[in-house]
Amino acid sequence: MKVDRLVSIIMILLDKKRVGAQELADMFEVSPRTIYRDMEAINMAGIPVRSTSGVGGGFEIMQEYKMDKKVFSADDLCMLLMGLSGLSNMVRGDELVHALAKVRSFIPADRAKEIEVKAGQICMDLSPWMGNGNIQPYLERIKSALQDSRLLAFAYIAHHGNKTTRTVEPYQLVLKGGQWYLQGYCRRRKDYRLFRVSRMSDLQIQEEVFIPRDYQKPQMNFDDIRAAAQIRIEIRIHQSVMDRVLDYCTYEDFSPDGDEYYMVHFPFMENEYYYDILLSFGDKCECLKPLHVRAEIRRRIHKMAALYDI
Numbered sequence: 001m002k003v004d005r006l007v008s009i010i011m012i013l014l015d016k017k018r019v020g021a022q023e024l025a026d027m028f029e030v031s032p033r034t035i036y037r038d039m040e041a042i043n044m045a046g047i048p049v050r051s052t053s054g055v056g057g058g059f060e061i062m063q064e065y066k067m068d069k070k071v072f073s074a075d076d077l078c079m080l081l082m083g084l085s086g087l088s089n090m091v092r093g094d095e096l097v098h099a100l101a102k103v104r105s106f107i108p109a110d111r112a113k114e115i116e117v118k119a120g121q122i123c124m125d126l127s128p129w130m131g132n133g134n135i136q137p138y139l140e141r142i143k144s145a146l147q148d149s150r151l152l153a154f155a156y157i158a159h160h161g162n163k164t165t166r167t168v169e170p171y172q173l174v175l176k177g178g179q180w181y182l183q184g185y186c187r188r189r190k191d192y193r194l195f196r197v198s199r200m201s202d203l204q205i206q207e208e209v210f211i212p213r214d215y216q217k218p219q220m221n222f223d224d225i226r227a228a229a230q231i232r233i234e235i236r237i238h239q240s241v242m243d244r245v246l247d248y249c250t251y252e253d254f255s256p257d258g259d260e261y262y263m264v265h266f267p268f269m270e271n272e273y274y275y276d277i278l279l280s281f282g283d284k285c286e287c288l289k290p291l292h293v294r295a296e297i298r299r300r301i302h303k304m305a306a307l308y309d310i
Contacts, residue, residue: 005030006038010047011112013061020058021051081119135180138203142182145170151206152184157199164188168195169210172217183218194218226269233268233293236261238284245285248277268293275300 005028012019012027021032028035039049039059048062080103145152153167168184171192175181180197192215237245239260253265268274270293278285278297287294 006041006045009035009038010042010061013049013059018052018056018058018060023058075118078115078119081115134201134203135197138197138200139173139180141203141205142170142173142197145205146173149209149212151208151210152182152203153206154195154200154203156195157201166193166195167206168193169213171212171215174218181218185213185215192216192218230267230269231290232265233287234289235264235266235278236286236288237264237281241281241284244281270296279304 008028009024012024021035024035025032039051042049049059050062051057051059142152144150149169151167152170153165155163156166157163165188167187168182169187170182170184172183173180174183174194182195182197182200184193184195185191186193236257239262242254242262245264245266249264249267254262255264257263266278268278275297278287279300287297
C-alpha cells in the first residue's frame with residue numbers, strides 16, 4: 001500500500017463531492033479491490049469515508065468532516081510538513097504517517113507543487129549520524145508505556161559509570177540537543193528524574209498500571225545559569241580544528257595568529273564536559289590562560305599518558 005496513493009486519494013475526495021471506485025482504479029492503475037482496501041486504511045486513519053451504491057454512487061468524505069482549505073496558508077502548511085517530516089526520522093509509527101496524510105490533504109491541488117518545493121527548502125533530520133542501536137526500539141517502547149500509563153523498568157548508567165536499576169512512572173519524552181530523555185517519577189529516588197535514553201539498557205514495560213501524578217515539566221533552558229557560570233579562556237588553535245571549535249563559539253571570538261593559527265576567546269566552565277572538549281582537539285589546541293586551567297589540562301594529559309607507559 002503506497003502512502004502517496006492514499007494521500008492523493010484523500011486530496012481528490014476533498015476536492016470532489018463523490019468519486020467512483022472504478023474511476024479511482026483507472027486513475028491509479030490498480031484494481032477496484034485495491035481501492036476498497038485503500039478506503040479502509042483511510043477510515044482507520046480517522047478520515048470518515050462513506051460509499052453509496054447505484055448510479056452516481058462512489059466514495060465521499062462526510063461533509064461535516066470537510067474543512068475549508070483556506071484555514072491554512074501556504075506558509076502554515078509548509079511549517080507543518082517540515083515539522084512532521086523532521087520528526088518522522090526519529091519517531092516512527094502509523095499515527096505519524098496518518099498525520100502527514102491529513103496535513104497534505106489540505107493542500108490545494110493547484111498549489112501542491114509550490115508548497116512541496118517550499119517545504120523541501122528546509123530539511124530537519126533529527127536522527128544521529130551514528131549511535132546507540134537501542135534508541136529507536138526504546139523510543140517505541142516508551143511511547144507505548146506513556147499511552148497506557150504502564151511502569152518502565154531498566155538498568156541505568158549514571159555519572160561516573162554507576163549502574164543502578166530503576167522503576168519509573170513515565171510522563172514525557174524530551175528531545176534536547178540531539179539526545180532523547182525520559183522524564184519520569186523514579187520510585188527508587190522517590191522524585192522526578194530526567195533519564196537519558198542512550199544510557200538505558202534492558203528496558204522493559206511492566207504489567208502494573210500507575211495512576212498519573214500532577215507533575216511539572218523539566219527545566220530544559222539553562223542559558224541564564226550557564227551565562228553566569230561561564231568564563232572566557234584563551235586558547236590557541238590550528239586552523240584544521242577551526243570548524244569544530246565553531247560548534248562552541250562564534251567567528252567573532254577568533255583572531256588570526258600567523259598563517260595557520262588562531263587565538264580564541266573560548267566559553268568555558270570548570271567541569272568534566274568542558275575539559276573533555278579541550279582535550280578532544282588534541283595537539284591542535286593549547287590553553288594559554290588562565291594558568292590554573294592550563295595546569296589542570298597538563299595534569300590530565302600526564303595521567304592519560306601514564307596509561308601507555310611500558
